[in-house]
Amino acid sequence: MRPEAILHALSDPVRAAIFTQISGQGCVEACSAFAVVGDKAIPKSSLSHHIKVLREAGLIRCERHGVEMRNHSRCSEVDQRFPGLIAAILGAYAQVRV
Amino acid sequence: MRPEAILHALSDPVRAAIFTQISGQGCVEACSAFAVVGDKAIPKSSLSHHIKVLREAGLIRCERHGVEMRNHSRCSEVDQRFPGLIAAILGAYAQVRV
DNA sequence: TTCAATAGTTCCGATATTCCGAACTATGGG
């Protein structure tokens, strides 16, 4: 779990928004829940790519559940390794979105 | 000053190392001080680009001083806008470098 | 004032990344 991968993953506002939603709820059923972020439509293939980047950065864990995918936040694990990092990043985005 | 620009700027380990040094000292005389990062040689043109990314993200301020450039950290300004962000990011990189 | 040296920037071609439509795969229900 490398800091550069985490920062890169969250340096994209769309991915940051997706991760915010996942970590806010702890777990989000179905990737298609992110088909629209803000007011922007995200194509399936792009969405798949974004989820993959978040997964490979160690930010989320995905498990198949029937025909869809459950996206779990790995916030606590990341926070254990890099204390305060996630909170500061999501906090910064929250500032801007006010 | 946008979070995505800050994260993008610091998602590159070379830039993160440069910024760590600048903010550790508050101000670094001459960009050429970063000609070698870790054990890796950085070409002038790449260095110039990295400094520009850090500057445009609002992380540093550069002023010409004679023939060279003084690179000042803008840590405190960033911290005022996005509390804890810089500390958490540099802390994460420090973890890894141990 | 002209010249040389040093510090950075700009340009541009090569390489790598990102984006997204289309085709593909996997799972469950009728």
Place this chain on the structure above:
DNA sequence: CCCATAGTTCGGAATATCGGAACTATTGAA
């Protein structure tokens, strides 16, 4: 078995990054 739904993979176009070579800016010395 087939269809519908959810996601992944593929591939080409657009975009970004890297770095050598040429350029600009500033200073100090002849």
